[in-house]
Amino acid sequence: MPAAPGGPRLLLRRLREAMAEPVSAQARLDRIVVLIAANVIAEVCSVYVLRDDNTLELFATEGLNRDAVHITRLRADEGLVGLIARQAEPLSLSDAQSHPNFSYRPETGEEIYHAFLGVPLLRAGNTLGVLVVQNKTYRVYSDEEIEALQTTAMVLAEMIASGELQALTPGAGSAARRPVSQRGVALADGIGLGHVVLHEPRIVVKRLIAESVELEVERLEAAIEDVRSAIDELVERGDGIGSGESREVLETVRMFAHDKGWLRRMREAVQSGLTAEAAVERVQSDNRARMLRQSDPYLRDRLHDLDDLANRLLRRLVGQETGSVAAMPENAILVARSMGPAALLDYERANLRGVVLEEGGPTSHIAIVARALGIPAVGEIANATALCDSGDAIIVDGASGEIQVRPTPEIEAAYAEQARLRARRQAQYRALRDVPALTRDKVRIGLHLNAGLLIDLTHLAETGAEGIGLFRTELQFMVAQRMPSAAEQQTLYESVFAATGDLPVTIRTLDIGGDKILPYMPALEEENPALGWRAIRIGLDRPALLRVQLRALLKAAAGRPLRIMFPMVATVEEFTRARGIVDREKAHLRRHGYVLPSDCKLGVMVEVPSLLFQIDEIAREADFLSVGSNDLMQFLFAVDRDNRRVADRFDPLCGAAMRAFRVIADRATAVGCPVTVCGEIGGRPLETMALIGLGFRNFSMSPAAIGPVKAMVLSIEAEEVRAFIETELAKATDGASLRSALTSFAKAKGVPI
Template identity: 90%
Template structure:
């Protein structure tokens, strides 16, 4: 087989010249396929581009019938070209027509060609098109030729991604800039329209073709050595990458940094004529393409480690440090693989319109903070950071969990109208701010806020909430770089009391463990963290931690009433032990002359099913109870609410759940112990209506839920709902839900849900 004249380096130099020529995009593409065909000694070179309707279109060819350009189209899974686009793997055949996926297109005139070599046009792991060369003979393409064509494909992928080819074909646009609609998991309600800001932006490689290959190889080797040294130092110090990842992740990244196959592929890419940073980009794009198509979740998770390593190398090569939070444009929507609450708080909230994450569930730290800030957020959008570029138009629907990237004008107009409707509805809710939440038959319902940051407390005045039903103290710990001191904790609690004035505040003690791991505490490996060492269990096993917090709370509340609530209480004995620690702290403060709270009430969260069988006892011991419906439902049905496969397998309005809630309401009332609901279902109008029918009279919820729930309360009749629920629970014996009957009642009686 004859050698390619000049090899890949010469081809890349000629491609660079062709890219710089002042010609039309079609002329440039036609020139490029001629150059590639000549370099690899092929009779045919063709470029197929993925369109936004998921078809592959012939955009340029040398050797096939030129009249077929922009005429020949095929499905994304059709033919050999479709197979390459689907697998993102190169395909070399000495006799293409004998392959089962071969698809004959008579308009192209390709029936006389036998040998076939195709490679995907990849960018950030996404397939933008396919580059094909063909020969009449039954030739075998070498590994070197395949590698050279893949290197060339990277240059073409950047040309497609630039949008220059968008106008070459009527109808749909190219896949690189096509509208993308993705459905994930809703994290924080609201709709945000804006433009993409990448939290950790992809390094844009501007120079692809090397001027001096030897110099590029030296740059690559130096960058690899620097990154290895930096990772080795982190491992020795035990620091996390970013904020709080464990030592195991560091070890994995270090393992990849010494992987001989990964290093060899980058060196070969440089030898083919790419710059050092283009070589890193090309190899990582190939890795992404392969790993995104893996069904093994472990292998897909390793993609994040490889991405981290590639980004470290790229930052080293281009001399750019990671930077976040600075210079945020108007109407910014953050797109990130993952991020912690502290990182989100670094951004200018006045300019932030939404958050999109590849990771993160509804109860994650970032979701809690996003809801507190009133920022629409969606999680579990696979490959989000690679689907869009900085500046792309994007829409975040925090209600449905949908994300629209580069939306069509029609979609954008539809969402803009939804935003206007929501704004009008919010105006109606604001008009209800000072209206007491009383049902039509005169039952007073208390509506309180869930909070965890000082910024949450600004919503008290806006919503007309009657106080704070749940203040999560762990958020202060999660956004700090180290354990907050007793003085720092006291300062926060004093600020909370100052912001709430005379309104009541219920403060929950530290609820960490499970999925809430503090970045400065060593991660504890547990088989099932949700059922492990967390919340009150940590406080009782490490009483110094709980005592410091309780002392800070008691000192901050000097002279005014305080309500303290303990999370994850599983037995009455646990509550009594926690109460004894409070009594000892009060005695300590009294001995040292500190002013005590005017009244100190202690409560327990009902979120562990075991308390359902001790409900009379805990109601006698506690001053109040608060139902944490999120965990209670999770444990009651043995369903991980973060697991999308099972999270929707039960309805919180089914018979079993309703009977559990009824038991709590009835037995706590019988013992004279107030019971509130602070879980998410209390903030949803239909679910709150059901809970009112069961006897609950106080709810705590996110600020955005106050208006809708109050509107429901004002239109409902508590006695009618109670009778309906009682009737339904008597009738329901097969696990069915009371939802249909309740929804029908609401519709018939004009109750907004």
């Protein structure tokens, strides 16, 4: 076949002229298909748009029967067009009618055409439609023609995404604006209805078609060189990329920055007539489309590395630095690939109604902060930042882990009703605020709050909690730009004591390491950081860090009771060493005339399974125990709780877990050592009921859990639950879960769970 007259550059110039013409959207699209057909010497050019009812509608054609426009529709899995949409890859055939996916539509008149070339219309990796050219002859389309059509498809995708075509036919809108429902992982309970605010907004490429190809090549080369140099400098310094990522991530990004195939595709896209930024966007959209369809999690993870690199290039090309925090409109739902707690706290919380993340599990720190702030949050939503645009309507269901982007009026009404019902339930829970947490057989259950920020303490009065069962001091360190000084730490603790008044507060010493990396501390490369240098191990190996914190706590608590808890204790000896440091700090302050706490209780967080075999000794040595059920279950079952492949392989209500909890409750009670459950399961009514049956009487939980748990407590008889648990545990010889039996028991007794 002869070369196309003028090639893709001429086509793009003519497309730019057509886009600027003051005509209707349909007339513009009709003009575009004529231009494409003429440029690639095709007898047919057709544009199919993916509608929100998941059909592909013929929107314009040159060569087929024009009466079929807006009449012909294919299911998204039907025909060659559906195959291209599904696979998000070009398809070139010399005889389309012999392909098993060929779907004959008599109204189009395409039975005389044999050669077929179709490319997906991609934007941010999402398929918005398909562009097709056809010829009567049996022929093979060249790589240059495929490249030209892909370049043209990018321009059409932006036209579709702009919403310009939505008014062409009544009813369904284009796929770019269709409703999307996706399930991830629930991070923080609640329902949020609002509009999307992108944490790091996708850089919108406004200049698509090059004025001068030579100039665009120079701009691309300069941007590539600048980005490479910046990454090389980061690797040499060993810094993280903005938020402390490891050297391995930096090396991976550097590898992609020097990848010849990636760079070649961008240069070819520029040579076809796109601007440098449009070329980066087009190549990355192709990459995203392919990787999102990969089942290999490693390959899908590499998408984030490519996204990071593409965004760096785009920012350099459009002259835009890393975005600062956007102004927060009313009813905002924050959507991000990932973010740390400090970034979340930068936003205006009064208007924030929810958070959606591509990454982040239930025990991540962003999840902890979201729960503390009472903000519904969902994590592990694939491609979240590309599914929606700023301003899109969105619903976040923090209970089920679902999001609804651009919801239909029916779905929006249903969720609004759920939100109203939830508000009524919350009102019922608030009515229980001053009601003592007594079981029907008069057993008192202590309900306390988990906290880590001053804003958490406002929930004390709202919930009627009896105090703070766990104050996580590391959040102050994680949201700071540098290590907080002794004076800054003391000021925070004084504020905590002032806000809690006479209520008890249990303060956990710094629990960093593992997945809790401080941005201003060098990252430590470990094979298994969860089992590595973290928490009390860091405090004992670097006693100056622990001494500064303990001194700040002792000075802040002058004249009032103080409860200090040490995390990640694995042996009795570790606790006695930590207690020795406290004794030395008390002696130092006494010598210098400081007022000491009126009482100082020292406790241990039971989260390392080795303590189960030292439980008698540690219960006698410590003033109190707190069960950190999150880590205890993780270590007990050798399961990474943030790994979706294995996180559901055990149930905290299974026989093994329940027996471990029973050992702690029985032995602590036997020696008169108070014990509290402060992990996630202590805030779930069904699990809390089971733990009460095992003998636990104190729990610490998120503010939202206080009402539901108290309602459960008021409905049960502790002795009846104990007897039921004992019977079921005796039967659970295979370690099976008691969840089903406990649920049936609760329903039979009218216990709200």
